[in-house]
Amino acid sequence: MPYDDELAERIRSAIAAEPGVTEKKMFGGLGFMVDGHMAIAAASDGGAMLRVDPESSADLLARPGVTPMEMRGRAMTGWLHLDPASVATDESVAAYVATGVAYVRTLPPKGRVADL
Structure with a gap:
């Protein structure tokens, strides 16, 4: 199953102002680099899959719908x-x-x- 286009668009909107952003299809999803x-x-x-500081992930894991990535x-x-459900709103997507x-x-x- 491919990634959710609507979620990808909401992530794209939330990350649009960041410099250095690229998109890459991988593992059936769409990564925002x-x-x-x-x-x-x-x-x-x-x-969604979220990159986090390993030292502060415990606080996020206490939230509903957030689990360790396997x-x-x-x-x-x-x-x-x-x-x-944890990325169902624009506000939650923006926060993540x-x-x-x-x-x-x-x-x-x-x-x-560099190419050799």
Whole structure:
């Protein structure tokens, strides 16, 4: 199942003012990258995947609909899954976008290796 186009558009609107944003289709979803780091993605299940500071993820995990992101049965440190209900409003999407962007802004920008 492809990602939710309406959710992707709401994420796009919330992140539009940020410099250095690119979009990349991956894992059946649509990732929103900031300086090469994925901040948030519209997931194939109608929810979202959020990049967070691993040290502060406990507060977010206490919210309804927020769970650790798992890939192949393993929890991914620094990544959370937001169920569709938790990103149902423009306000919730904007808040989660701000959280993801704030964290990836603390990371060094990813550069591209020149073609040899």
